[in-house]
Amino acid sequence: MNSKETRFTTLIKDNEGMIFKISRAYCDNTQDQKDLYQDIVFQLWKGFDSFRGDSKASTWMYRVALNTAFSFLRKEKRKGHKVQMDDLQIAYEAHDPILEERIKEMYNQIRALSDVEKGIMLLLLEGKKYEEIAEITGFTRTAIGTRISRIKEKLKKQLVKK
Amino acid sequence: MELEEMQIAWSQMSSELEKQKQLTDELIMKMAQQQYTSKINKILRAERVGAIICFATIIYILVNFTKFQSWQSQASAVILVITLFVMSVGSLFLLKKMKAINLQQDNLSTTIKKFSKYKKYTSQFQRGSILVGFFVLFASSAVFSVLFSGKDMFLEVDLTKMIIPMIFGLIIFGIIAYLGSRFYGKSLKEAQLIIEDLED
Known part of the structure; x- marks a missing residue:
């Protein structure tokens, strides 16, 4: 090689x-x-x-x-x-069935987001800072902040629906 | 699940994934190269072939232009040549738009914008093609009748006998055009919404 x-x-x-x-x-x-x-x-x-x-x-x-x-x-x-x-x-597969269940639930919630939100959400979960998310996605830092607020709102609504 | 809970689950999953590394050097290179030989340009091939067929037809019509006897069949040939030319150029333009998407260098925002614009143009183009096709249906029948059977419809064929099949053809085409137009109209709207959302 x-x-x-x-x-x-x-x-x-x-x-x-x-x-x-x-x-x-x-x-x-x-x-x-x-x-x-x-x-x-x-x-x-x-x-x-x-x-x-x-x-x-x-x-x-x-x-x-x-x-x-x-x-x-x-x-x-x-x-x-x-x-x-x-x-x-x-x-x-997570070794812990409870964790696996939570992971499945988490992915279902992520998949319910729009394509742009999914990307931002993944980066947020990866522990990236707003500046880094902005650099990767090409949005401004302010736009990232706005979109993260929207994502949080959506997650809350998903909880209420359940 | 709230964001904070998701972050905890995510970090636990990440630690488990670190322990479960599965890829080998051989598998990685196989993925990189197998895809290269099998998939590259597959999507674009159909559009290229379409453009080549259109250009070949244009050349064929122009080379045989003297075979068109009546002014009506000559006009039909001209209409068909113009339509095919516009369709080929449009198709190549869309190909260029598609190729302008650089997945390795653009950021997500740019990629989505370019994709949505490509989708918008494609929907507009296909919607337009359906409507144009509706009008070119008759012209193409006249042209191909001359080219393939040597008969000028306007001089040798009793057009009254063709009324029923043509009405039938127009009804079928009308239904297809209506459904197609609705479908591409929806795609166009979706693309437009994505672009507007990104420009917020």
Whole structure:
């Protein structure tokens, strides 16, 4: 394996959890999650040469992953596709059934948000600050603040509905 | 679940995921390269093929233009050539818009805007194509009759015998046009709402 491939595989291995979390937030079934996961890895590989380190690697990865998730949803609506990769096992199960139940509930709430809100919510849950979220998504810091308030409102409404 | 509870669950899940690393170097490169060979340009291929077919038809009509005897069939050929040209150019324009989306470099806001604009243009274009198709239906029948059977409909065929099949064809096309127009109208509205939301 050459040095570019080694750097790339290291980067992906270090961030495989992040790719999984994004795939699960945007797709509700395992096959679509696998497809999106592959698509994100593919897009990252495609853009790896152009990534010059002007921004942090994680910022760039989040940006590509969220863009890919958004584009994936649009393409999925138009047509089915994908290479079968049976050896890709990305299913995750928490060892604690109560935690697993809470995770499922959390993902259901995230999936009920709009595509933009999903992205912002994921970054917020990842512990990103408003400035970083703004840098990744391209919105202003103020717009991020407004959208986070809207997300909180929506979450409260979801609770009331239950 | 409130945001604070979600943050706790998220962080617990993240710690578990850290322990469950599953990817190997081989699998990562397989994902990166298998996708490359199988998927790239798949979406754009159909649109390119469509544009090529339109251009080929234009050339074919122009090369055989002398076969059109009556002024009506000549006018039909001109209408069809113009329509096909506009459709090919429109299709290539949309292709260009689609290609302007750079998933590796744009941020989320830009990507969504570009996607929504592409969707908007596509919906407008397809809606327009359906309406144009309605009017070009008759012209294309006249042109292809000359090109493929050598008969100029306006000189050799009894047009009164064609009234019933044509009315039937127009009704079917009218239904398709109505449904298509409604569908693309809805898509257009959705795209417009996304753009407005982003520009808030």
